[in-house]
Amino acid sequence: MSDQALGFDVASRRTGRDRAHARQAIGAPTSPAPALASPTLTRLPTGHGDAKTGGRRRFAAPRGLERLVGVVLLIALWQIAADVGWLRSDILAGPSVVVTAGADLWRNGTLPHSLVASVTRVAWGLGIGVPVGTVLALASGLSRTGDDLIDANVQMLRFVPIIALQPLLIVWLGVGETVKITMIVIGVAFPIYVNTSTAIKTLDPGYRELGEVVGLNRRQLVRRVVLPGALPGFLVGLRLAAAIAWLLLVFAETINATSGIGFMMARAQVFFQTDVIVVGLVTYAVLGLLTDGTVRFLERRLLRWQPGR
Amino acid sequence: MSVLAGAPANRDLGAPGTGLAVSARGVVRTFGDRAVLRGVDVELRPGEFVALLGRSGSGKTTFLRALAGLDRQVEGDIFVPAARSVVFQDPRLLPWATVLDNVVLGLAGGRRAAAAAGRAALAEVGLTGHEDDWPKTLSGGEAQRAALARALVRQPALLLLDEPFGALDALTRIRMHALVQQLHAHHAPAVLLVTHDVDEAILLADRALVLTDGAISLDVRVEVASPRLRRDPAFVDLRSRLLAELGVDEAAEGARALDGQASPPTHRDAPDPSPDRPSTDHPRTRSSR
Ligand SMILES: Nc1ncnc2c1ncn2[C@@H]1O[C@H](COP(=O)(O)OP(=O)(O)OP(=O)(O)O)[C@@H](O)[C@H]1O
Ligand SMILES: [Mg+2]
Numbered sequence: 184m185s186d187q188a189l190g191f192d193v194a195s196r197r198t199g200r201d202r203a204h205a206r207q208a209i210g211a212p213t214s215p216a217p218a219l220a221s222p223t224l225t226r227l228p229t230g231h232g233d234a235k236t237g238g239r240r241r242f243a244a245p246r247g248l249e250r251l252v253g254v255v256l257l258i259a260l261w262q263i264a265a266d267v268g269w270l271r272s273d274i275l276a277g278p279s280v281v282v283t284a285g286a287d288l289w290r291n292g293t294l295p296h297s298l299v300a301s302v303t304r305v306a307w308g309l310g311i312g313v314p315v316g317t318v319l320a321l322a323s324g325l326s327r328t329g330d331d332l333i334d335a336n337v338q339m340l341r342f343v344p345i346i347a348l349q350p351l352l353i354v355w356l357g358v359g360e361t362v363k364i365t366m367i368v369i370g371v372a373f374p375i376y377v378n379t380s381t382a383i384k385t386l387d388p389g390y391r392e393l394g395e396v397v398g399l400n401r402r403q404l405v406r407r408v409v410l411p412g413a414l415p416g417f418l419v420g421l422r423l424a425a426a427i428a429w430l431l432l433v434f435a436e437t438i439n440a441t442s443g444i445g446f447m448m449a450r451a452q453v454f455f456q457t458d459v460i461v462v463g464l465v466t467y468a469v470l471g472l473l474t475d476g477t478v479r480f481l482e483r484r485l486l487r488w489q490p491g492r
Numbered sequence: 493m494s495v496l497a498g499a500p501a502n503r504d505l506g507a508p509g510t511g512l513a514v515s516a517r518g519v520v521r522t523f524g525d526r527a528v529l530r531g532v533d534v535e536l537r538p539g540e541f542v543a544l545l546g547r548s549g550s551g552k553t554t555f556l557r558a559l560a561g562l563d564r565q566v567e568g569d570i571f572v573p574a575a576r577s578v579v580f581q582d583p584r585l586l587p588w589a590t591v592l593d594n595v596v597l598g599l600a601g602g603r604r605a606a607a608a609a610g611r612a613a614l615a616e617v618g619l620t621g622h623e624d625d626w627p628k629t630l631s632g633g634e635a636q637r638a639a640l641a642r643a644l645v646r647q648p649a650l651l652l653l654d655e656p657f658g659a660l661d662a663l664t665r666i667r668m669h670a671l672v673q674q675l676h677a678h679h680a681p682a683v684l685l686v687t688h689d690v691d692e693a694i695l696l697a698d699r700a701l702v703l704t705d706g707a708i709s710l711d712v713r714v715e716v717a718s719p720r721l722r723r724d725p726a727f728v729d730l731r732s733r734l735l736a737e738l739g740v741d742e743a744a745e746g747a748r749a750l751d752g753q754a755s756p757p758t759h760r761d762a763p764d765p766s767p768d769r770p771s772t773d774h775p776r777t778r779s780s781r
Contacts, residue, residue: 389584390579393580393586393597396645398600407597407598408586411588411589412584412588488587488628489587
């Protein structure tokens with residue numbers, strides 16, 4: 184049934200005469216107005232009917248490309264500095280040298296091998312740490328007992344620097360893969376826990392009330408209301424977690440490892456191969472960017488309901 | 493399945509054998525040492541439309557929440573049907589669910605049946621085409637209508653409305669009044685409408701209650717011939733009576749009403765908008781250019 188059939192627009196129409204009256208009332212004030220100084224008018228920035236460009240320019244390069252300009256400039260400067268000899272190659276290799284080194288490392292298998300080792304560690308760390316943090320957050324966010332048992336402990340442990348756990352972890356777990364992955368797991372679980380449990384606890388109580396009013400049972404309430412409501416907080420935690428995972432990986436790999444990007448860099452350090460070190464740095468940066476991009480992509484997909492996405 | 497065609501909502505009687513839709517006796521609610529409700533007695537017959545008036549802070553929402561079953565600390569004897577719906581003062585749509593999913597939230601029965609009922613309810617409130625929208629993209633009036641659809645799709649025997657139009661502009665409010673009347677006529681739930689707008693109460697309700705100092709201080713039938721016109725002497729009389737009971741200085745109120753006249757003239761003395769009035773100019777049609 185249409186709105187109209189329900190009498191939706193009763194009293195909503197004004198006759199043309201009414202409008203004319205209204206215009207007149209505005210256009211011709213009855214009492215003579217004092218002469219007013221006319222203000223200077225400013226043109227407000229407006230769009231061109233093309234929402235995508237945000238009214239900035241009609242033909243703008245994609246934002247990502249524009250941002251690259253600064254990076255390109257920096258690399259060019261670096262290259263020039265290396266070419267004219269301001270930068271000695273045992274201090275810092277120039278970009279062209281780094282690119283060659285990278286290509287060599289790729290061809291002789293060192294880089295792919297290291298890459299696989301590093302990515303595997305981070306994948307395990309996130310793969311275990313994210314569920315652990317999430318489960319703890321759900322337990323403490325959804326039950327009073329869970330909150331009592333978990334929250335105070337986590338909030339206290341949160342302030343222990345994870346890097347300081349390394350000696351103890353090595354005593355317990357030795358120096359193999361387990362210790363590196365465990366450090367990442369611990370580092371990842373905290374931001375996931377803190378952000379997710381906070382999101383659950385600060386969820387608008389009105390939504391829970393609504394769930395009660397429409398007769399949701401506890402399981403439905405969690406699935407339809409609590410979890411989606413906590414999702415934005417979880418994703419914030421995930422972004423932090425991804426950054427922390429790479430940070431801890433770098434630390435673990437440079438201290439003790441027999442494979443991975445960090446190991447490759449540590450070995451290069453011994454031979455003053457600054458080009459290899461820079462290849463390692465660039466690899467870390469690219470991996471970090473890729474992870475962050477993935478989380479951003481997830482945010483865009485999962486939080487479509489938020490205005491402005 | 494059409495909500496319109498559905499049988500009148502399942503009338504589980506409030507108190508067994510009393511034939512009432514709501515029976516609340518001696519409802520008391522205190523916050524700390526402050527008694528907000530000090531013994532409220534209210535009865536609603538099935539299908540009755542009752543307006544609950546009261547000054548701000550008089551305890552209207554508190555009472556409505558008690559009837560909704562949301563307040564576990566309230567004292568007294570309260571009987572309500574199991575099938576009841578609430579429309580809060582804010583639309584309270586889950587932002588992460590589409591409009592349709594919001595409307596059918598928690599609805600029993602299969603997914604398909606629920607979706608069909610949800611679409612029908614959205615059509616009734618004039619939101620066809622918005623099923624897959626995100627709630628944050630709706631206007632205030634649209635969101636409130638979606639909330640109304642969510643309440644109706646459950647075919648409640650008792651509909652609790654807490655100032656559902658408080659935040660809407662005068663024009664949208666008139667439309668919502670018409671809509672609520674239509675829906676009440678079709679589904680015939682008992683309605684408790686909390687409001688502090690005296691005119692709204694007289695326009696819509698069969699009976700008006702005034703809550704003062706934690707108890708019902710006035711319980712009066714609305715006997716204004718239909719269509720209810722604001723200029724009808726019976727309307728004017730009842731308005732004076734209710735305003736006096738609310739402790740409003742009528743002279744001041746009169747001045748406010750005169751101000752109101754500056755708004756489009758058709759607003760004042762608008763008859764109860766009738767469903768079959770032909771029309772050509774509707775916001776939906778206008779905006780879809
Ligand atoms: N949870 C609460 N804790 C303490 N005081 C409360 C609580 N809820 C309501 N009150 C108090 O009870 C009184 C009545 O509140 P209520 O919300 O029922 O008023 P109302 O009649 O709905 O007012 P309004 O028209 O402004 O919505 C207010 O003074 C309020 O401060
Ligand atoms: Mg209220």
